[in-house]
Amino acid sequence: MTRIRQLHLNANIVPGGRHPVAWRKQESSPRPDDIGHLVHIARAAERGTFDAIFFADQAALDPLAPHRPWNALDPTLVLAALARETTHLGLVATASTTFEHPYTVARRFASLDHISKGRAAWNIVTTHHAGVAGNYGLETLPRHDLRYERAHEFIEVVRKLWRSWDDDALVADRESGRYVDMTKVRTIDHTGDIFRVRGPLNVPRTPQGEPVLFQAGDSDESRTLGARFADALFTVQRTFADAQAFRRDVHTRAVRRGRDPSRLLVLPGLLPVVGATQEDAWRRKRELDDLLDIDREHARIAALFGLDKARLPLDGKFPADLLDGWSSTQTKGFAENLLREACKEGWTVRDTINRNPGGHRVIAGAPEQIADDIAGWFEGHAADGFNLNFDSYPSGLEAFVEHVVPLLRRKGIFRRDYEGVTLRAHLGLE
Incomplete structure (x- = not known):
């Protein structure tokens, strides 16, 4: 039976909001260690029947920490706390395949899935932030291709560990005294090019069978990894045509892997x-933008392209060949997509600073305009949903839940109530 396609919405959490100066306009500036503030955000997302909340993470101090709140706490610990304050909301935490070990990640996310009764997801990253390397005894990040080679084997091991327990292995038979049926628990005996892991996992099979796999990235290697393993992809496309092309491409790659492309969501x-x-x-946005340090933002957007700001005039337009000879340590996907949108719209560098440079597409408007835009991308098969960022937390999220979500429901593309209790159920996954 063909499933009715449904829009999926997640909230990407930065304590103060995605706009770097939002905290300066808030009545009480959020601290990065304030779990109560994060509980407030999670409850608002659940009122809006969002699929999940999402925490990006890197094991280094955020370069923007001198200027705004950042994600400071271990995301899986945060989400374990939020699991006790919510009942349906999915919980997505980031963990790196470059700086973690498969057994640790498998155990941590299996634990979160049990604690949340089936709402956990792992957002897979290979880490592109150069500052992380020094915290793990390295001078520089491993090469891009080597990070992805490690990621493939890493995920294989994690999935083997999650599957090392049968659903009914935990028997707790009081009469016989047998607590676990060890015929239903297996070592994995993995021996690969990078990892040797015996197993089994010391956590029983989880409520979802295994946590959901999200993955973020835009490179060719990232698309290949996502098409092989991911249930959902967080992407950076800023134009409708680019988003359509990306979705077609990863679905084609998934089919080549023998996968059903409808089981690979693009967000x-x-x-x-x-x-x-x-x-x-736009007035709300300008009030925030007026507090930006233009010189700092100019330097930041130039750094995205691996340039000194003197080589990218503030009131000049972007050269179409700006990415030729790419040498920046930043993720290229954000730069490529920003450049295409800026060239398409004819923006100067100054114009672009006010449109979330180095981040995701911005739409400012009345609820009807935003709902129509979201529906257009969804119905035009440019997206299966969105990983939403909000300028300020919690006010931006609350305005969306109160005014935009009802319009999406009225269009018949978004749920009125949760129909299941697990994240897999929300996403329509097996």
């Missing part, structure tokens, strides 16, 4: 700014 990032009218939304 571009989006930053909606909600106002009573379009003018009101």
Whole structure:
């Protein structure tokens, strides 16, 4: 039976909000270690029947920490706490295949899946932040291709560990005194090019069978990895045509792997700014933008392209060949997608600073405009949903839940209530 396609929405959490100065306009500036603030955000997302909340992470101090709140706490510990404060909301945490070990990740996310009764997901990254390397005794990050080679084997091992227990292995038979049926628990005896892991995992099979796999990235290697393993992809496309092409490409790769492409969800990032009218939304955004340090933002956007800001004039337009001879340590996907949107719209560098450079597409407008935009991308098969960023937390999220979500429901593309209790159920996955 063909499933009715449904829109999927996640909230990408940064304590103060995606806009770097949002915290300066808030009545009480959020601390990066304030779990109560994060509980408030999670409950708002659950009121909006979001699929999940998502925590990006890197094992190094955020370069923007001097200027805004950042994700400081271990995301799996945060989500374990939020699991006790919510009942349906999915919980997505990031962990790196470059700087972690498969057994540790398998155990941690299996534990989170049990604690949350089946709402856990692992967001797979290979880490592109150069500052992380020094915290693990390395001078530089491993080469891009080597990070992805390690990632493939890493995920294989994690999945083997999750599957090392049968569903009914835990018997707790009081009469016989047998607690675990060890015929239903197996070593994995993995011997690969990078890892040797005996197993089994010391955590029983989880409520979802295994946690959901999300993956973030845009490179060819990332697309191949996602098409092989991921249940959902967080992507960086900023134009409709690019998003359509990306979705077709990863679905084609999934089919070559023998996978059903409808089981691979594509979720571009989006930053909606909600106002009573379009003018009101842009006024809200300008009030934040007016607090930006333009020199710092100019330097940051130049660094995205591996340049000194003197080589990228503030009031000049972007050269179309800006990425030729790419040498930046930043992720190329964000730079490519930003450049295509800027060239398409004819933006100067100054124009672009006000449109989330180095991040995701921005739409500022009335609720109807934002709902129509989301529906257009969904119905045009440019996206299966969105990983939503909000300018300010919790107000941006609350405005979206109150004013945009009802319109999406009225269009018949988004749930009115949760129909299942696990994240796999929300996502329509087996």
